[in-house]
Amino acid sequence: xxxxxxxxxxxxxxxxxxxxxxxxxxxxxxxxxxxxxxxxxxxxxxxxxxxxxxxxxxxxxxxxxxxxxxxxxxxxxxxxxxxxxxxxxxxxxxxxxxxxxxxxxxxxxxxxxxxxxxxxxxxxxxxxxxxxxxxxxxxxxxxxxxxxxxxxxxxxxxxxxxxxxxxxxxxxxxxxxxxxxxxxxxxxxxxxxxxxxxxxxxxxxxxxxxxxxxxxxxxxxxx
Numbered sequence: 001x002x003x004x005x006x007x008x009x010x011x012x013x014x015x016x017x018x019x020x021x022x023x024x025x026x027x028x029x030x031x032x033x034x035x036x037x038x039x040x041x042x043x044x045x046x047x048x049x050x051x052x053x054x055x056x057x058x059x060x061x062x063x064x065x066x067x068x069x070x071x072x073x074x075x076x077x078x079x080x081x082x083x084x085x086x087x088x089x090x091x092x093x094x095x096x097x098x099x100x101x102x103x104x105x106x107x108x109x110x111x112x113x114x115x116x117x118x119x120x121x122x123x124x125x126x127x128x129x130x131x132x133x134x135x136x137x138x139x140x141x142x143x144x145x146x147x148x149x150x151x152x153x154x155x156x157x158x159x160x161x162x163x164x165x166x167x168x169x170x171x172x173x174x175x176x177x178x179x180x181x182x183x184x185x186x187x188x189x190x191x192x193x194x195x196x197x198x199x200x201x202x203x204x205x206x207x208x209x210x211x212x213x214x215x216x217x218x219x220x221x222x223x
Contacts, residue, residue, distance in 0.1 A: 019049065019050065020050065021050040021053045021054035021057050021058075022057065022070065024036055024050070024054060025054065025057055025058055025061050025070055025072060025074065026070055026071055026072045029072065029074060030058075030074045030075060030078050030079060030082065033054060033055075033058045033074070033079065033082075033083065034082045034083060034085075034086040035086070036049050036050070036054060037051075037054075037055075037083055037086040037087045037090060037174065038086045038087075038089060038090035038093075039090065040090065040145070040146055041086075041087050041090035041091045041094060041145060041146065041149060041170075042089070042090030042091060042092070042093035042094045042097075042149065043090070043093070043094070043097075044094075044097075044146065044147075044150065051139075051142060051145060052140065052142075052177055055083065055173075055174060055177035055178050055181065056177050056178075056180060056181040056184075057070065057181060058074055058079055058083070058178055058181060059076075059079070059177065059178040059179060059180060059181020059182040059183075059184075059185065060181040060182070060184060060185035061073060061074040061181075061185075062074045062075065062076035062079055062178070062181075062182050062185070063076075063181070063182045063183075063184075063185025063186045064185060064186050065185035065186070065188055066185065076178075076182060079178050080175055080178060080179070083174035083175065083178055084170045084171040084174045084175050085170075086174075087170035087173065087174045088166055088167055088170040088171070090149075091135075091149045091166045091170060092149075092163070092166060093149075094146070094149030094150045094153070095149050095150065095152050095153040095157075095159075095162055095166070096153060097150045097153065098149065098150030098151055098152060098153025098154040098155075099153030099154070099156070100153070102150065102151075102153055102154030123151075123155045126152070126155065126157065131152070131157055131158075131161045131162060131165045132161075132164070132165040132168070132169070134148070135148060135152070135162070135165040135166060135169045136165070136168070136169040136172070136173070138169075139169050139170075139172075139173035140173070149166075
C-alpha cells in the first residue's frame with residue numbers, strides 16, 4: 001500500500017480526499033501542484049487547500065522514494081522553478097484583488113475571515129514585523145498565507161515593497177519545502193512507506209498550531 005492511500009485514511013476528511021496533497025500529486029502531477037499553489041496564495045477560495053505538506057510530498061515525489069511512497073514521479077527542475085513562480089504570481093494576484101476590491105470583499109462584519117477586523121489585525125502585524133518578515137512568516141501559517149496578500153492590498157502596502165518581499169518569501173518557502181522533501185526522500189528510499197507518514201503528519205500538526213493559538217486567543221479576547 002502506498003503512502004498516499006495510507007495518509008488519506010489518517011488525515012483526509014471523508015468525501016474530500018481530492019483536497020489531500022497525496023491525491024493532488026498522484027492524480028494531477030506537477031501541474032496540479034503549481035495550480036494549487038497559485039489558487040491558495042492568490043484566490044480567497046484557496047483557504048482550505050494544502051500548502052506545506054503538499055510541497056514536502058511533491059519534493060518526495062521527485063526523489064528516489066517517489067514510486068514506493070506515492071506511486072508517481074515528478075520532475076524536480078519543474079517543481080523548483082515552477083513552485084516559487086506559481087506562489088509569487090498567486091500572491092501578486094491576491095494583492096491586486098485586495099487593492100482593487102478590498103473594501104467590497106472585506107467589509108463583511110458577519111464573516112469569520114473576510115472582515116475589517118482581519119484587515120486591522122494584518123495592519124497591526126505588518127507594523128510589528130514589517131512587510132518582509134510578516135509576509136515570510138505568513139507562508140508557514142494556513143489561512144493566513146491566503147488572506148495576507150489581499151489584505152496587504154487593502155492596507156495599501158507599497159507595491160514595490162510587497163513585490164520584493166513576495167518574491168523572496170515565495171522562493172524560500174516553496175523551494176525550501178520541495179528541497180526538504182527531496183532530501184528526505186533520498187534518505188529513506190527503502191523505508192518510505194513507514195517513515196514518511198509520521199513526518200507528513202508532524203508537518204501538518206506544526207502548521208496548524210498557529211491557527212489554533214489564534215482561535216484560542218480570539219475567544220479569550222471576546223470573553
